[in-house]
Amino acid sequence: MATNGVHNAKEETHTTSQRYLSTRGDDYDCSFEEVVLKGLASDGGLYIPEHIPQASSWQSWKDLSFPDLALEVMSLYISPAEIPRSDLKKIIDTSYSTFRAPETTPLVHLTDNIHLLELFHGPTFAFKDVALQFLGNLFEYFLVRKNEGKTGRDRHHLTVVGATSGDTGSAAIYGLRGKKDVSVFIMFPTGRVSPVQEAQMTTVLDKNVHCLSVDGTFDDCQDIVKAMFGDEDANKNLKLGAVNSINWARILAQIVYYFHSYFALAKSNAEFKLGDQVRFVVPTGNFGDILAGYFAKRMGLPIERLVIATNENDILDRFWKTGKYEKQVAKEPATVGGLAEDGAQAHPDGVKETLSPAMDILVSSNFERLLWFLAYEFAETAKMDTEWNKKQAGQEVSKWLKDLKTTGSFGPVYQDVLKSAKRDFESERVTDEQTLETIKDTYQKLKYVLDPHSAVGIAATQRSTERNDKSLQHISLSTAHPAKFSGAVEMALKEEKEFDFAKQVLPTEFIGLEQQEKRVTTAPNDFKHVRELVKKQVDEELKALGY
Numbered sequence: 001m002a003t004n005g006v007h008n009a010k011e012e013t014h015t016t017s018q019r020y021l022s023t024r025g026d027d028y029d030c031s032f033e034e035v036v037l038k039g040l041a042s043d044g045g046l047y048i049p050e051h052i053p054q055a056s057s058w059q060s061w062k063d064l065s066f067p068d069l070a071l072e073v074m075s076l077y078i079s080p081a082e083i084p085r086s087d088l089k090k091i092i093d094t095s096y097s098t099f100r101a102p103e104t105t106p107l108v109h110l111t112d113n114i115h116l117l118e119l120f121h122g123p124t125f126a127f128k129d130v131a132l133q134f135l136g137n138l139f140e141y142f143l144v145r146k147n148e149g150k151t152g153r154d155r156h157h158l159t160v161v162g163a164t165s166g167d168t169g170s171a172a173i174y175g176l177r178g179k180k181d182v183s184v185f186i187m188f189p190t191g192r193v194s195p196v197q198e199a200q201m202t203t204v205l206d207k208n209v210h211c212l213s214v215d216g217t218f219d220d221c222q223d224i225v226k227a228m229f230g231d232e233d234a235n236k237n238l239k240l241g242a243v244n245s246i247n248w249a250r251i252l253a254q255i256v257y258y259f260h261s262y263f264a265l266a267k268s269n270a271e272f273k274l275g276d277q278v279r280f281v282v283p284t285g286n287f288g289d290i291l292a293g294y295f296a297k298r299m300g301l302p303i304e305r306l307v308i309a310t311n312e313n314d315i316l317d318r319f320w321k322t323g324k325y326e327k328q329v330a331k332e333p334a335t336v337g338g339l340a341e342d343g344a345q346a347h348p349d350g351v352k353e354t355l356s357p358a359m360d361i362l363v364s365s366n367f368e369r370l371l372w373f374l375a376y377e378f379a380e381t382a383k384m385d386t387e388w389n390k391k392q393a394g395q396e397v398s399k400w401l402k403d404l405k406t407t408g409s410f411g412p413v414y415q416d417v418l419k420s421a422k423r424d425f426e427s428e429r430v431t432d433e434q435t436l437e438t439i440k441d442t443y444q445k446l447k448y449v450l451d452p453h454s455a456v457g458i459a460a461t462q463r464s465t466e467r468n469d470k471s472l473q474h475i476s477l478s479t480a481h482p483a484k485f486s487g488a489v490e491m492a493l494k495e496e497k498e499f500d501f502a503k504q505v506l507p508t509e510f511i512g513l514e515q516q517e518k519r520v521t522t523a524p525n526d527f528k529h530v531r532e533l534v535k536k537q538v539d540e541e542l543k544a545l546g547y
């Protein structure tokens, strides 16, 4: 870490070196590789880049394909000394070759000022593929390099463990299947994930993929994962890795589609010129997807504002309205096990089960990253140097998160902090009833079938267009294919006579999926039992490889 902050800031604009630090300040000067393989920082914080690079020539990227654009964006965050450009290109090209749409993430025109960014054309039909296809290849790249010249048990073998209530598990499995030197264990609560989601996980027969059906709730699965990471025996015998949305590489991969869709809009709309402002609306749970938009904006993409669209689990919406970040207290009878996933903290007393389960969270883990930038901006007003500001920001974030842990809330934050947050973001809360209404209305008017998460986004988008000038273009992110959430879609469209789910929605990939051969191990809700099971299966896997 440089000692002279002012000098350092100058230097950064002239080199492509990029280092990472933790939001809590005690872990810094980390390489991209460390950040990706570790996931969570050693002080409990999340990794962020030491500086946000400026994309000064972003307009020249207009005609690039998705993978070529990804190469430009990611090169600004990964030093060529760490991954040579030609290697990065190969990793990216491999990652997006699995997408069905030629544009990777196509932009669909809905109305004069509303466009839908379809992010679900990857292997598991949800937006998480955009990041996890990349992360899987990145893990493999780093491991192959670490293991050069090593044989047998000397090899660095990564064991990824994760808990899921649906989307993350299948996207992680498809990202890691068949990868060298990686085993993946995904735990899900028995009988509590949808049949399609379960089949997507258990029908992957690659030897390095292990599905554990745990006799418990999603929270129990999450607790087992946490216990594994904190356990001496597990850490002695396994090299553990994480794929939940706290991994920086996932945010990085998601920055690309903000640029890509902006260019797609400019190409399809003669009145829209490069440099014009656009508004993005993002169905939000753990704040990972929308945080990528914040980075795009800070890099220089003309984003007027980012609109957070939450369901009834509205901790973020309440923060933007009050400046106080507070866990929800259950008003209704507690739901049995929150459906939150992906590193979110779920608690049966606070999480409400909604029709958009991938957004059912009590606390948004990636929000901590935004908090750091807000705290940094606030520290800057004291006119000290960069290093002092960074230290202040880390201390402020640590304090907020400590309050949250001990009292269930923090804030209200300083007015100036909330003001900065409002400059870049707005928020909307959408109920289940409004979600169903939006699916129905969009189908009736446009014959387009939205999944419930994307419908939360469109409901928020409509409110935004009503308040703003008609010429302000909106890009609303669509995070899942409607066939993944057939229950909500059929509920919304049950009165539409000509609507036929099998004909209009169901992709051929899903037909017969549930009847295919499956591999899954059942496990009791017992951490030690799961730990021994994981150790045994990794051992067998290594033996089968001749190690």
Ligand SMILES: *Cc1c(COP(=O)(O)O)cnc(C)c1O
Pocket: 126, 127, 128, 167, 168, 245, 283, 284, 285, 286, 287, 288, 289, 290, 342, 358, 359, 453, 479, 480
């Ligand atoms: C994970 C997920 C989200 C929420 O994304 P975050 O990055 O957690 O905000 C929204 N929709 C779907 C379908 C998802 O799988």
